[in-house]
Amino acid sequence: MVLENSVRKLEHIDIVLNKPVEGPSTTMFEYVFIPYIAYSDISLDDVRLETDFLGKRLATPLIISGMTGGASGTEKINRALAEVARDYRIALGIGSQRAAVEDPSLEYTFRVVREVAPEIPVVANLGAAEVVRYEINSVVKAVDMVEADALAIHLNLAQEAVQPEGTPTFKGLGKKVSELIQELSVPIIIKEVGAGLSYEVVKYFRGLGIKYFDTEGAGGTNWVLVEMFRARKAGDHVKERLAQFLAEWGVPTAASIIEARNAAPDSVIIGSGGLRTSLDAIKALRLGADLVGMARPFIKAYFNGELREFVEAFIHGLKVSLMLAGAKDLRDLRARPVIITSLLKEWINSRGLEVPK
Numbered sequence: 001m002v003l004e005n006s007v008r009k010l011e012h013i014d015i016v017l018n019k020p021v022e023g024p025s026t027t028m029f030e031y032v033f034i035p036y037i038a039y040s041d042i043s044l045d046d047v048r049l050e051t052d053f054l055g056k057r058l059a060t061p062l063i064i065s066g067m068t069g070g071a072s073g074t075e076k077i078n079r080a081l082a083e084v085a086r087d088y089r090i091a092l093g094i095g096s097q098r099a100a101v102e103d104p105s106l107e108y109t110f111r112v113v114r115e116v117a118p119e120i121p122v123v124a125n126l127g128a129a130e131v132v133r134y135e136i137n138s139v140v141k142a143v144d145m146v147e148a149d150a151l152a153i154h155l156n157l158a159q160e161a162v163q164p165e166g167t168p169t170f171k172g173l174g175k176k177v178s179e180l181i182q183e184l185s186v187p188i189i190i191k192e193v194g195a196g197l198s199y200e201v202v203k204y205f206r207g208l209g210i211k212y213f214d215t216e217g218a219g220g221t222n223w224v225l226v227e228m229f230r231a232r233k234a235g236d237h238v239k240e241r242l243a244q245f246l247a248e249w250g251v252p253t254a255a256s257i258i259e260a261r262n263a264a265p266d267s268v269i270i271g272s273g274g275l276r277t278s279l280d281a282i283k284a285l286r287l288g289a290d291l292v293g294m295a296r297p298f299i300k301a302y303f304n305g306e307l308r309e310f311v312e313a314f315i316h317g318l319k320v321s322l323m324l325a326g327a328k329d330l331r332d333l334r335a336r337p338v339i340i341t342s343l344l345k346e347w348i349n350s351r352g353l354e355v356p357k
C-alpha cells in the first residue's frame with residue numbers, strides 16, 4: 001500500500017511531464033479583458049505586490065500549488081521548490097503526505113521544505129479520502145511534519161472516480177472537518193485539483209467555518225486525463241473510457257474564482273488551475289482571488305532547469321501587468337474595470353453571481 005502510494009506519485013509526475021494532460025475545458029480567462037492603460041502616472045517602481053497570507057508577508061501573491069514528496073527522489077524537487085519560494089518570498093504547497101503519514105521513513109521528502117525555508121508559509125496536504133478515514137492524530141502528524149501554516153484538504157472526487165484504485169467517496173468529510181477545525185492549530189484550506197470548486201461546495205465549507213479556498217479550476221492540468229493514461233497502461237479499459245467520457249467536466253477557473261468569491265465574500269481565495277501567464281494571474285486577481293497558484297508550470301520548469309527564470313519572469317510580468325492596467329497595488333487592481341464576455345458572462349448570469357466591483 002505504502003509502496004503503491006510512492007509508485008503512483010512517480011507515475012503522476014512522469015505523465016504530467018510527458019503526456020497531453022491539459023484541456024479539453026479552458027479556464028475561461030479568454031472571456032475576461034482588463035483595459036490596457038497606455039498612460040498613467042504609475043511607473044514600475046511604484047507597483048507593490050506584497051500581500052499577507054497565513055499571517056506572513058509575501059513579496060508576491062503567489063503559491064506553488066501542492067505537488068510532490070512521498071517517493072524517493074521527490075525530496076530533490078521539494079528542495080528546489082522551497083529554495084525558490086524562500087528566495088522570492090512566495091508560499092509553498094507540498095504534495096499529499098499520505099505516503100509519509102503511513103510510512104515515516106518517507107517524512108524526509110517533505111521535511112526538507114521547512115529546513116530550506118523556515119519563514120515562508122508552507123501548506124500541508126492530504127486527500128479528502130484519507131482525512132475521512134484517518135484518526136485526528138494522523139492529520140496532526142501531517143501538519144507537524146513540516147510545521148505547516150495551514151492544511152490543504154484536496155477534494156479530487158472526479159480523479160478518484162476514474163483512478164484504477166481510487167476511493168470515490170468522501171462521505172463524512174463535513175463532520176471530520178468540523179472536528180479538525182477544533183483540533184488543529186492551523187487553518188484548513190479546501191482545495192480542488194483541476195476540476196474546480198463550485199459555489200455550492202464553498203458555501204458548504206464556509207458554513208462549517210472554513211475561510212480559505214483554493215479553486216484549482218478546470219482548464220489546466222486535468223487529473224481525469226492523467227488517470228486515463230494510468231488506466232490505459234494498467235489495461236483497465238473501462239476506467240480509461242470513463243475518463244474519456246468525463247474529461248471535459250469541471251468548473252473553469254475564471255468561473256470557479258467568481259463562484260468562490262460569491263459564496264465566501266469574507267474568505268481568502270486562491271485562484272488556481274490552468275494559470276500559465278502573468279496575464280492569467282492579473283485576471284484571476286481582478287475576478288476576486290487574493291493570490292494565485294500554479295502547479296504544472298513549476299514542475300516543468302524544474303525539469304527543464306528553468307525554475308528561477310520562470311519564477312522571475314512570472315513575478316516581473318505580474319508587476320508589469322499591474323502597471324499596464326493602471327494599478328499600483330492589488331487593492332487598486334480590484335477597482336479597475338473588467339470586461340466579461342460571451343460564455344463566462346452567461347455563466348455568471350445564469351448562476352446569479354456578481355463580479356466584485
Ligand SMILES: Cc1cc2nc3c(=O)[nH]c(=O)nc-3n(C[C@H](O)[C@H](O)[C@H](O)COP(=O)(O)O)c2cc1C
Binds near residue numbers: 012152154273
Ligand atoms: C505533478 C503534480 C502532482 C500533484 N500532486 C498533488 C497532490 O499530491 N495534492 C494536491 O492537492 N494536488 C496535487 N496536484 C494538483 C495541483 O496542486 C493543482 O491543483 C493542479 O495541477 C491544477 O493546477 P495546474 O493547472 O497549475 O497544474 C499535483 C499537480 C502536479 C502537476
